[in-house]
Amino acid sequence: MLEKLPLLLIALFPLVGILIERFCLYYLRRITEKTPLRVDDVVIDALKFMPTLWLFLLALYILTENLTLPYKLAILAEKLILVSFIMSIALFLSRILAGFISLYMKSFREDLPATSLIVQISRVLVLLVGTIIALDKLGIAITPLLTALGVGGLAVALALRDTLENLFAGFHILATRQIRPGDYIKLQSGEEGYVEDITWRNTLLRQIPNNMIIVPNSKLSTSIIVNYHMPQPELNLVIPIGVSYESDLQKVEKVTLEVAREVQRDIESAIQDFEPKLRYTGFGAFSINFNVILRAKDYESQHLLRHEFLKRLYERYKQERIVIISTREI
Numbered sequence: 001m002l003e004k005l006p007l008l009l010i011a012l013f014p015l016v017g018i019l020i021e022r023f024c025l026y027y028l029r030r031i032t033e034k035t036p037l038r039v040d041d042v043v044i045d046a047l048k049f050m051p052t053l054w055l056f057l058l059a060l061y062i063l064t065e066n067l068t069l070p071y072k073l074a075i076l077a078e079k080l081i082l083v084s085f086i087m088s089i090a091l092f093l094s095r096i097l098a099g100f101i102s103l104y105m106k107s108f109r110e111d112l113p114a115t116s117l118i119v120q121i122s123r124v125l126v127l128l129v130g131t132i133i134a135l136d137k138l139g140i141a142i143t144p145l146l147t148a149l150g151v152g153g154l155a156v157a158l159a160l161r162d163t164l165e166n167l168f169a170g171f172h173i174l175a176t177r178q179i180r181p182g183d184y185i186k187l188q189s190g191e192e193g194y195v196e197d198i199t200w201r202n203t204l205l206r207q208i209p210n211n212m213i214i215v216p217n218s219k220l221s222t223s224i225i226v227n228y229h230m231p232q233p234e235l236n237l238v239i240p241i242g243v244s245y246e247s248d249l250q251k252v253e254k255v256t257l258e259v260a261r262e263v264q265r266d267i268e269s270a271i272q273d274f275e276p277k278l279r280y281t282g283f284g285a286f287s288i289n290f291n292v293i294l295r296a297k298d299y300e301s302q303h304l305l306r307h308e309f310l311k312r313l314y315e316r317y318k319q320e321r322i323v324i325i326s327t328r329e330i
Contacts, residue, residue: 012059017052025051042099050092057085083134090130094123116199117170162218166201169217173198179220183229184299191215208300233298234271237305241313242287244323249288252322253278259316260292263309269301270294287325 025044064077098119173179179195185205186192191213193205203220205213228235243252260276274295281289294309296302317324 017055020051021047021049039100039103042096042103046092046095046099048095050088053088054085057081057088079138082137086134086137087127087130090127090133093130094126097126098123116197117174120200163201166217169221170198170200170203172221173203173217178230179203179225179227180229183227185228186226187215187220188224228299235296235299235302237294237296237302239292239294239306239309240281240289241292242284242289242325244286244325245288247288247322249280251320252290255316255320255322256290256292256313259313260294260309263305263312264294267305267308269297269304271297284325 025047061078061081064074064081069077101119101122179185179198181195181197183195184193185195191205193207193211193213196204196206196212198204198217201217203215203217205215207213241256256278257276260278264270264274264276265272276295277293279291279293281291283289292309294305296305314324
């Protein structure tokens with residue numbers, strides 16, 4: 001019976017770990033969802049699969065202690081178990097650090113943009129430290145290894161030139177803070193959309209129709225870009241209009257501005273305290289042309305503002321018998 005005890009432990013310990021994850025962590029997550037803090041959520045998410053792995057490694061350690069193995073094989077088994085435990089701890093800590101960084105970025109977006117590039121790099125650094133410690137426990141000297149990596153670094157850099165170029169371009173984009181997640185941008189090549197994320201290789205742009213554009217970081221960093229959220233999201237909306245030559249321009253200006261103020265005041269996507277402007281721009285072949293200037297809260301809000309203004313202006317012009325003429329020259 002005693003000989004079978006280690007084998008039973010190997011089967012029992014992982015089962016206990018699975019039960020801990022299925023029940024204990026499940027109920028803990030239900031409890032933490034009701035609390036305003038998010039730190040506890042990060043810790044619980046980081047523990048995913050960890051109890052099962054740790055108990056399995058513990059079972060393997062007990063097994064190696066109870067079995068009669070050759071000396072070198074026993075030493076190797078203990079080192080492998082120790083290295084596996086160190087790497088699991090590194091993985092757990094990398095999850096914790098990544099979770100805390102994500103929370104910080106969401107809370108202080110102005111100080112640190114919420115991008116997956118920063119989260120990925122933080123996880124890699126923690127895993128790298130864990131790998132160095134694990135190699136040291138295996139008796140592998142780190143200094144000669146680093147020297148060898150330095151010698152081969154040039155070849156690796158040449159092979160991964162595009163990847164490294166995109167990686168450093170991503171860091172450059174974040175460091176300059178001229179493009180941030182949530183900004184609406186338009187590239188010189190015509191692509192435009194909201195910046196969803198900046199990864200180690202690409203920047204993701206979400207178009208208004210909800211399609212995703214994937215732009216390499218190196219292309220983005222060298223492109224001429226219009227950022228509609230800088231220096232602020234608010235933007236002026238210029239709407240060109242033309243009326244017939246028989247129109248009373250004083251009346252046109254008065255009626256148009258009345259509608260513009262009404263829309264600017266009533267529409268949620270507009271800046272309520274902005275004073276609309278009307279400026280005559282020239283004489284067309286068939287119309288007297290002018291621009292009406294409204295102000296929207298952000299790039300996407302301009303569409304609703306334009307829609308409501310044109311609809312109400314058309315109805316008002318019909319009542320006032322003001323004839324609209326296309327501003328396009330024929």
